[in-house]
Amino acid sequence: MTALNKGLFKFCLLFFVSISIGADKGIEHYNNNEFEKARQYYESILMDRNDDHAANFGLGTTAFQQQDYAAAMKGFETALGTDDDKLKSSAYYNMANILAQNQRLEESLAFFRKSLELDPSDLDAKINYELIKFQLQQQQQQQNQDQNQNHDENNKDGEQSGDQKKQDQQKDKQQQEQNAQNDSSDEQESEQQSNQNEDQQEDLTQQQQQDIAENKKQESQDKQNAAAILDALKKDEKINTKQQMSRAKKRKLEKDW
Secondary structure (H helix, E strand, C coil): CCHHHHHHHHHHHHHCCCCCCCCCHHHHHHHCCCHHHHHHHHHHHHHHCCCCHHHHHHHHHHHHHCCCHHHHHHHHHHHCCCCCHHHHHHHHHHHHHHHHHCCCHHHHHHHHHHHHHHCCCCHHHHHHHHHHHHHHHHHHHHHHHHHHHHHHHHHHHHHHHHHHHHHHHHHHHHHHHHHHHHHHHHHHHHHHHHHHHHHHHHHHHHHHHHHHHHHHHHHHHHHHHHHHHHHHHHHHHHHHHHHHHHHHHHHHHHHHC
16 A cells, blocks of 8 residues: 555544534533543443433543543444434444454455445445555555465475475485495405415415425435435545555555565
């Protein structure tokens, strides 16, 4: 609602408070803005005639000007029991004003409608009825915009959440693939290491076997060499023995000579 419409709405609500009872002291006090005196006057009447619809209406109007809205609503509600459609229409009109001031717009609109049904010629009631109706439409449009905005934000959040979920799932998948690759790599390394250990063990076994064979061959050679040396020594010893015996014979012959 524009600022101009708001001002007109407020002016209409506060200015048109109907007084439709005949001239009396209460109205005189009311027209002189002596609202407390007017209220006391109507209260004094109601002490004797509490079902006086005109006095209840007068009490409601003065209480309204004093911003005692609870007392005003009570006075207008009691005035609705009248058979005077004009008075009843004014009571509905003023009750609609109070409801509008308390932002009870749907109830206010219904009461302005009842006022117009009883008095279709009431221009003020028509103006306020249209203003309340327009304000409700504005509120509904604002609510729809807020709902659409919230819906869009929720969808956006849902999309972002979905995108984030997809990203998380992709990350999990990549991590699983990486873990699988790492496991496969570890298995390959473990297998390679195992193969290397087996090859080394096989090489070591072959080397040991070769060493053992070489050692045996060397021992055999050493034994053969030792036997050959021993045989040579024995031969040398025999030769020496023969030579010694030969020298002895020679010495003996020489001695004998």
